[in-house]
Amino acid sequence: MIADFCDYYRHHTNKTVIYYYDSTALSVNYIEKGRDARYVVHDEFNKRGWVVIDKYLSTPMSHDKKHLLINDSFNGNGDLFPMFNADNNVDLLQAIPLAGTKVGSKGWGKDKSGEKLPENDENLPLELRTDGTDAWDTNFIGCSLLPYDSGTYIYS
DSSP states (O other): OOOHHHHHTTOOSSOEEEEOOOOGGOOOOOOOOTBHHHHHHHHHHHHHHHHHEHHHOSSSOOOHHHHHHHHHHHHTTTSSOOOOOOOGOHHHHHHHHHOOEEETEEEEEEEEEGGOOOOOOOOGGGGSHHHHHHHHHHHHHHHHOOOOOOTTTTOO
C-alpha cells in the first residue's frame, strides 16, 4: 500500500506524510514479524525518500465518541467535512457500509469479526474488512483533533 501511495504521488515536490497512529500500531507484529507496525510504516516511506511526521493519538477513541465525531462532520457540524475521491477509494467506499456494529461488554462498537476470517475467505476479501475503515477513522480523528503544527517531531 505504501509503495502504491509513493508511486501515485511520485511527482509531488513535498515528500512528507503525516502519520496518525494509535496504540494499536505499537507492539503489533502482524505486518512484519518482530516489528511494530509504526516502524514498518516509517521504514517503507523512508526507503522511498519520504519523510514521516508522527502524530500519536494514544489509545483508540471509543466507538461511540468516534461515531459522533465522524457523523457530526459528515453532517457539516465538525471542523472538517470528509469527502472521498470515488475513483481512487472504491474499496473503502464499499467497506464503510459493510462495517456493522455489535453490542459487547464495553457497549456497542464496530463488528470486527471479519478480521478474524482466513485471508483467502471469498465472502469477505481483506480490502472490505474493518482494517481499512479503521485506518480511515484513525486518520480522520487525527486530522480533526491533532492537526499538523510545526512543533511536531520529524523522523527520517
